[in-house]
Amino acid sequence: MKRIDVCLLLEGTYPYVRGGVSSWVxxxxxxxxxxxxYLVFIGxxxxxxxxxxxxxxxxxxxxxxxxLMDKDGLLAPRARRGKKSAFSLWQNxxxxxxxxxxxxxxxxLQGLLANLGKKHGLSYDDFLYSERSWDVIVDLYFQHAxxxxxxxxxxxxxxxxxxxxxxxxxxxxxxxxxxxxxxxxGYAGFLGALAKQKQQVPYLLTEHGIYxxxxxxxxxxxxxxxxxxxxxxxxxxxxxxxxxxxWIDFFExxxxxxxxxxxxxxxxxxxxxxxxxxxxxxxxxxxxIVNGISMERFSEAYAKRPQQAPKVAGLIGxxxxxxxxxxxIRAIRVALNSEPELQGWIIGPTEEDPSYVRExxxxxxxxxxxxxxxFLGMQNVAEILPKLGVCMLTSISEAQPLVLLEAMAAGIxxxxxxxxxxxxxxxxxxxxxQQLGRCGYVTNIADPNQASEALLALxxxxxxxxxxxxxxxxxxxxxxxxHTMYERYQAxxxxxxxxxx
Amino acid sequence: xxxIGFELRRILKKNTLLSYLEAYGxxxxxxxxxxxxxxxxxxxxxxxxxxxVFPNILxxxxxxxxxxxxxxxxxxxxxxxxxxxxxxxxxxxxxxxxKVTPNLLGCMLIVSALGTAIGIAVLANTSLDAAVKxxxxxxxxxxxxxxxxxxxxxxxxxxxxxxxxxAIGYTLMVLASWLLPPYGILGLxxxxxxxxxxxxxxxLFFILRNYSAGSLIAFQFLNRKQAFYSxxxxxxxxxxxxxxxxxxxxxxxxxSFAVIxxxxxxxxxxxxxxxxxxxxxxxxxxxxxxxxxxxxxxxERFYQTVREGGTLESVYLxxxxxxxxxxxxxxxxxxxxxxxxxxxxxWSEEILTLLKIDLAYLHLLYVDLVGVSLQVILxxxxxxxxxxxxxxxxxxxxxxxxxxxxMLTELSIQLGPEVYGYGFALAMLISTVLGLVMLNRQFNxxxxxxxxLQR
Numbered sequence: 001m002k003r004i005d006v007c008l009l010l011e012g013t014y015p016y017v018r019g020g021v022s023s024w025v026x027x028x029x030x031x032x033x034x035x036x037x038y039l040v041f042i043g044x045x046x047x048x049x050x051x052x053x054x055x056x057x058x059x060x061x062x063x064x065x066x067x068l069m070d071k072d073g074l075l076a077p078r079a080r081r082g083k084k085s086a087f088s089l090w091q092n093x094x095x096x097x098x099x100x101x102x103x104x105x106x107x108x109l110q111g112l113l114a115n116l117g118k119k120h121g122l123s124y125d126d127f128l129y130s131e132r133s134w135d136v137i138v139d140l141y142f143q144h145a146x147x148x149x150x151x152x153x154x155x156x157x158x159x160x161x162x163x164x165x166x167x168x169x170x171x172x173x174x175x176x177x178x179x180x181x182x183x184x185x186g187y188a189g190f191l192g193a194l195a196k197q198k199q200q201v202p203y204l205l206t207e208h209g210i211y212x213x214x215x216x217x218x219x220x221x222x223x224x225x226x227x228x229x230x231x232x233x234x235x236x237x238x239x240x241x242x243x244x245x246x247w248i249d250f251f252e253x254x255x256x257x258x259x260x261x262x263x264x265x266x267x268x269x270x271x272x273x274x275x276x277x278x279x280x281x282x283x284x285x286x287x288x289i290v291n292g293i294s295m296e297r298f299s300e301a302y303a304k305r306p307q308q309a310p311k312v313a314g315l316i317g318x319x320x321x322x323x324x325x326x327x328x329i330r331a332i333r334v335a336l337n338s339e340p341e342l343q344g345w346i347i348g349p350t351e352e353d354p355s356y357v358r359e360x361x362x363x364x365x366x367x368x369x370x371x372x373x374x375f376l377g378m379q380n381v382a383e384i385l386p387k388l389g390v391c392m393l394t395s396i397s398e399a400q401p402l403v404l405l406e407a408m409a410a411g412i413x414x415x416x417x418x419x420x421x422x423x424x425x426x427x428x429x430x431x432x433x434q435q436l437g438r439c440g441y442v443t444n445i446a447d448p449n450q451a452s453e454a455l456l457a458l459x460x461x462x463x464x465x466x467x468x469x470x471x472x473x474x475x476x477x478x479x480x481x482x483h484t485m486y487e488r489y490q491a492x493x494x495x496x497x498x499x500x501x
Numbered sequence: 502x503x504x505i506g507f508e509l510r511r512i513l514k515k516n517t518l519l520s521y522l523e524a525y526g527x528x529x530x531x532x533x534x535x536x537x538x539x540x541x542x543x544x545x546x547x548x549x550x551x552x553x554v555f556p557n558i559l560x561x562x563x564x565x566x567x568x569x570x571x572x573x574x575x576x577x578x579x580x581x582x583x584x585x586x587x588x589x590x591x592x593x594x595x596x597x598x599x600k601v602t603p604n605l606l607g608c609m610l611i612v613s614a615l616g617t618a619i620g621i622a623v624l625a626n627t628s629l630d631a632a633v634k635x636x637x638x639x640x641x642x643x644x645x646x647x648x649x650x651x652x653x654x655x656x657x658x659x660x661x662x663x664x665x666x667x668a669i670g671y672t673l674m675v676l677a678s679w680l681l682p683p684y685g686i687l688g689l690x691x692x693x694x695x696x697x698x699x700x701x702x703x704x705l706f707f708i709l710r711n712y713s714a715g716s717l718i719a720f721q722f723l724n725r726k727q728a729f730y731s732x733x734x735x736x737x738x739x740x741x742x743x744x745x746x747x748x749x750x751x752x753x754x755x756x757s758f759a760v761i762x763x764x765x766x767x768x769x770x771x772x773x774x775x776x777x778x779x780x781x782x783x784x785x786x787x788x789x790x791x792x793x794x795x796x797x798x799x800x801e802r803f804y805q806t807v808r809e810g811g812t813l814e815s816v817y818l819x820x821x822x823x824x825x826x827x828x829x830x831x832x833x834x835x836x837x838x839x840x841x842x843x844x845x846x847x848w849s850e851e852i853l854t855l856l857k858i859d860l861a862y863l864h865l866l867y868v869d870l871v872g873v874s875l876q877v878i879l880x881x882x883x884x885x886x887x888x889x890x891x892x893x894x895x896x897x898x899x900x901x902x903x904x905x906x907x908m909l910t911e912l913s914i915q916l917g918p919e920v921y922g923y924g925f926a927l928a929m930l931i932s933t934v935l936g937l938v939m940l941n942r943q944f945n946x947x948x949x950x951x952x953x954l955q956r
Contacts, residue, residue: 077954134949149810154952
């Protein structure tokens, strides 16, 4: 096999799942075509990832896939004692998972690599069936959960720690690479930490969302975890259900270990960088590399931009609750009072959540907006942008929405809710950037009045409209170009690759 | 089978002296089962027939043939008894009551076919009368089925019908043997087969009325995914182990003689041990009563708490309680069987004199009484192991018992008449002590094995 420059560690995304992160990975690989990439995909269960959605670029020299929840080739349960030394290390490691403030250090990771899944260390069968493993579970249970259902605790324990065995095995068998790069913390980040310890080469971490935070949100809502509070337990300070807490602690430790081992930690925008630092990332390793777009794609759109603002507000995005389409519809309703000609276009696929689409349609009807609000479905963004007056984004959660950058590249001003990096994009991320001027307005989440006010402010003043459009164009040009992103990553890779030579 | 446990607890709740007698009586009948009653009936038949059936040797031939039928049928059906019991209780636990009858009938079909084949194979090598062969074959197949059906008795609620059926069946057998004009060995065998058949079919009728069914016959109890084949081996080895000392004595020409055709008996060994077997009735009654009430209940609470998510603290406490109940049950068996043993040892001479049996048997009877008393405790230990789902360990234990009984009995014959019977008693002692040690270890590791070694 060809020399591997960068081994990408991908959890549940590229090339099996479509979405922002996946297109970013594809963009990165294609953009740095002189480097050889090797892909390691980690998924939950094989059945969830059937189809590959991307054609791998030529500079991908190999790929492997691993599924953490698929268990095969297990021996039948048989009583066994277990190795003492392996289990004392294990107990030490587990206690840190219970106490995520104490990060696993290189020595622990080396210990895991040397012992987990090894016949003379801590084999997977020993983990499942041995007496020492039982003693570890019982100890932990009495320390942390002695009033909780034991059978739940037991299975949580098994399910949580089983993937570590797979990860260690994966790390052991990775082909030699000059650098590892994981696109999230979590299992992929932990694998990165193990791989760094195994091969003693640099490890980089880029986070799009904040994995640990997203997991926490999932877990607090997860309905598969049964809450077994005693009916007689009337204390006000009910602790969070132990199972959820155990999972959260686990992901926190995975994240911290990844942060601790990473040589550089990249966030998409300043807000996430602060969050990473709060979650335990050493500040001096962190940095921001914003996503970029190709301005050429929108040059035609920019050229076609009319002199006067078209009375059209466009929302480009999937029709799903997280985009809060309803606030957009309400904002159009309010704005119609002063701008009767106004059109509101919803541009994006409607297949994902049909019931939400139906709710939105009902809202349109009940507000009498049938003539003013249109569902256009999927469209070529570059073609439709010149027809828009304002690009609106009412999402309740975003990281760094590319759609704003695209609108700005076409010279269209934007109105976006204050989520993710929207304020940085529209108003500038640093002093120099801010001097370029704002290219739209930031509004509160779920506030149709404020959104309509911002919308009208742009549509009613053509001069301001063009000015803000130009501001945006210049900002994309200065900070958010694809090649800038490539250069930044190129520099980052080189910084870590050159010292090896 | 929890059925009898509920019934026994219900009776005990009345808390009168009579209710205790009632509960013990019921437990004795269901616990020691028809085979002890059979022995009793046969002994009575044997005694009352003397002077009515001529020549006297015919009675001995009859008793020996019946003994072979009992041994063969117990060993053969032993292969299926535990297997079927476990299958049925698993299905009942799942609430699939309709699977009970078809699988029982399927099992009876297989046992009958096997029994017939083996019976024909054995009888083909004999030169008995064709009619006698037929009577023997019928009796053998009927017995095989009876032992299977007995598995269900404790699971049903109509205990008084069961007791009445057994009582009427065996009374009929005794009366018919005594009152009907003597037709020699054929007559006695036909009465035996007919009465066992009557008991079998009446009990089967109760079972069929008790469990509804969608189909007639099913063989799911043999399905690899639902059956535990180790239980078949365990049941086979247990019955083999209980009989192997008799076989050894029958096969050695210096301690046995040919009674009829190829069927041999031991003039010195057989009589004392069969009398001794009657001594297990009190022990079995206590075993049934305590195991199926307190112990079974605490066992169920333990596993229920494990399944339904109790704290580990409560799991520990419930196990302690289960161990306590187990200890108590074993202690009660030990106590009652011990008193029985002491009394019988005191009265052995009188009993033998009363039964007009040569006092030369006295010493052997002492040893056999100790042996069968230990066997009751061993049965109780095995029962606890089944409750704890320790199938392989139970199989290992009965393997030890079988091998020890075989080898020590052989050794006792080599050593001479003064140690006859010690082989059996020592084998039971070794297995009982080993069983207690194993049980102790199983209880110590119960939580670990329950959680860590489940599939």
